[in-house]
Amino acid sequence: MDHLIDLRGVTRAYQRGGETVSVLDGLDLQMDAGSFYALMGPSGSGKTTLLNLIGGLDRPDSGEVLVDGTDLAHLGGSALSRWRADHVGFVFQGFNLLPVLSALDNVLLPLQLTPLSRRARHEQAERALALVGLGDRMHHKPRELSGGQEQRVAIARAIATDPTLILADEPTGDLDRSSADAVLELLARLNEELGKTILMVTHDPLAASFAHRLVHLDKGRLGRIEDNPERRPTAGRPA
Amino acid sequence: MFRNLLAHPVRTVLTGGSVLLAVFLLCFLRATVTALTSSVEQASTQRLWVQSAVSLLVDLPLAYESKIKQVDGIEWVCKWQWFGGYYKEESNFFAQFGVDPETMLKSYPEMEIVSGSYEEFAKSRTGCMIGLDLQRRYGFKVGDRVPIVGKIFPRKDGSPWEFEVKAVYRTTSAAIDQGTLYFPFDYLRESIEGGSAWGDVGIGVFLVKLRPGADPTRVAAAIDLLFDRGPQRVQTTTEAEFSRQFVSMMGNVPLLLQSIGGAVLFAIFFAMLNTMLMAGRERTRDIGVMKALGFTDAVVFRSLLGESLLLCLLGGGAGAGLAKLVEAGLQRVMSAQFPGFAIDAATVGVGLGAALVIGTLAGLGPGWRARGLTPVAALREGI
Structure with missing residues (x-):
């Protein structure tokens, strides 16, 4: 299997109160295409920073971040924006839907950056919403949806442009157990049925149980990578 | 942009309303100044006025x-x-x-x-x-x-x-x-x-x-x-000079009116800037989301600038439209003191131009701030 993600000697530090705090310290990590990874570790271990670097939201202080062969550290601002639009779908803990837009318009948002016709964009957005089971709620505003539904709209937005990689930062952190399970089931299905590579940051062992592989970070360094021996079954797949 | 404006209808109506009033007032003041000065500008060069060198009253x-x-x-x-x-x-x-x-x-x-x-x-x-x-x-x-x-x-x-x-x-x-x-x-x-x-x-x-x-x-x-x-000595002047003397008898009214108009526009600019800064700050998280989705800094900048321009042009257009709508009534009231009072195309243009300038200036700051935010900073700040 090819490495979709290849991190070499990645370091990242932040200035906090006049002090330099090292978040990632010479990290080497490879991840395969088509897998579902759970990125785990205690608070401050660098999980979200790593996710941001892989998603091109942030840049490393040193080292290489290669995603699908592209070294993100060397892309300019606009090129990096275009790269994100083409290759990555983000799912955030707080859903981050635009409150003034309907579910459909939120999903249409990333599609505006594609060369598709208006009609094709609408068809694709409606397909994505149908895939997450919200075809009948597409004209609702975020405030008219439950937390679980909002996160499913966010997932529809993440897959609308058919990206290679889906990055999810604590996607179930703001959800109750049953909504969380539905969202995790959905992510697992996207991985299995559409072949999406998923990298999910989570604290929750139950959430991590949906992943193929578990990546443990500790104090900015790679702890261990392990296959998930107790992977939970999804609706379409036995354990 | 429209939806963002509609997200806070009261704020939008109040800010747009203040731009409306400012542009209406600007059109009114400019028409008054134009009426005052046009008597000088349109005066004939083929007519002279002979008056007492002592005073017009003699x-x-x-x-x-x-x-x-x-x-x-x-x-x-x-x-x-x-x-x-x-x-x-x-x-x-x-x-x-x-x-x-x-x-x-x-x-x-x-x-x-x-x-x-x-x-x-x-x-x-x-x-x-x-x-x-x-x-x-x-x-x-x-x-x-x-x-x-x-x-x-x-x-x-x-x-x-x-x-x-x-x-x-x-x-x-x-x-x-x-x-x-x-x-x-x-x-x-x-x-x-x-x-x-x-x-x-x-x-x-x-x-x-x-x-x-x-x-x-x-x-x-x-x-x-x-x-x-x-x-008795006389003073002979062209009609233009005679009209100018007549206007100057009222003191520097054009300057006074222009100063009032300028002060009103200045105040509205700050009100508009405040609204746009609030709008920009409130949407910091949305800006982070847009950037994460792949929208470039330039698009985000244009989005906020466009919102400011849209609000100002809607308010300004309504203000200029209102001035035009009540023009006939104003003419009836003003004609005795200001013959030639009219909300002409140039006055409407000045009103809309002022709205455009206010909209641009008020949108530049918030737009520039949004442009400079990294996606991570915007998402973190907007939590």
Whole structure:
């Protein structure tokens, strides 16, 4: 299997109160295409920073971040924006839907950056919403949806442009157990049925149980990578 | 952008409303200033005014007319005497002049008779010609007798003067107002000389019509020289200069009005800037999301700038539209003091231009801030 993600000697530090705090310290990590990874570790271990670097939201202080062969550290601002639009779908803990837009318009948002016709964009957005089971709620505003539904709209937005990689930062952190399970089931299905590579940051062992592989970070360094021996079954797949 | 504006309807309506009021006020003030200055700009170069060198309030001897006529380059001279009366009550004040009917109208090709007959006015002793605005204001019709109480030239029996409306005029030049009553100067002179009215026979100003090709500066100098040794010195100016002196008698009104307009725009700019800064800060997380989705810094910048412009242009458009809508009403109120008052295309353009500038300046700061935010910083700050 090819490495979709290849991190070499990645370091990242932040200035906090006049002090330099090292978040990632010479990290080497490879991840395969088509897998579902759970990125785990205690608070401050660098999980979200790593996710941001892989998603091109942030840049490393040193080292290489290669995603699908592209070294993100060397892309300019606009090129990096275009790269994100083409290759990555983000799912955030707080859903981050635009409150003034309907579910459909939120999903249409990333599609505006594609060369598709208006009609094709609408068809694709409606397909994505149908895939997450919200075809009948597409004209609702975020405030008219439950937390679980909002996160499913966010997932529809993440897959609308058919990206290679889906990055999810604590996607179930703001959800109750049953909504969380539905969202995790959905992510697992996207991985299995559409072949999406998923990298999910989570604290929750139950959430991590949906992943193929578990990546443990500790104090900015790679702890261990392990296959998930107790992977939970999804609706379409036995354990 | 529309949806973002609609997300806070009260704030949008209040801010847009303040831009509306500012642009409306700007259009009103500019139209007033334009009306003031256009009388100077549209003044003819073929007409000179001869007045006392002491003051406009000092009359010139009647005999000056024949001497002025002898100056080379003059086609004719028309006497103008300020009457200074009022219609029924002192609050009904408008300008009245005693003039020479035979030369008055031909001195002003910008004037045209819209009802009645100028010939009837010219040959009548007690007839008068009124402007269209005066007709609209008081409903005077041709044939009506207009009683005017003389303050400078009261009648000895205490009765008002009576002038029969013989003609109604309108003008195509802002240099001439449509709110004046003209009557034959000879009626005034004969009444004073005949003992039926108080006052002295004199002339406020002589209007001098130049021959085609005559040099106004040379003719004016020649007239001034004519009376250089008295008995009363005169000052001859072009119509433009005469109008300018008249405007300056009101103090620097154009500057005052422009200053008020500028101050209002300045205040609205800060209100608009505040709104856009609030909008920008409130949407920091949305900006982070847009950037994460792949929207470039330039798109995010344009989005906030566009929102500011949209709000200002909607408010400004409504303000300019309102000014245009109430133009006719304003003209009725303003025409007596500011003939030529009009919300013209240039004024609407200035109003919209001001809205555009405010919108651009108010959107630049928040847009620039949003542009400079990294996606991570915007998402973190917006939590």
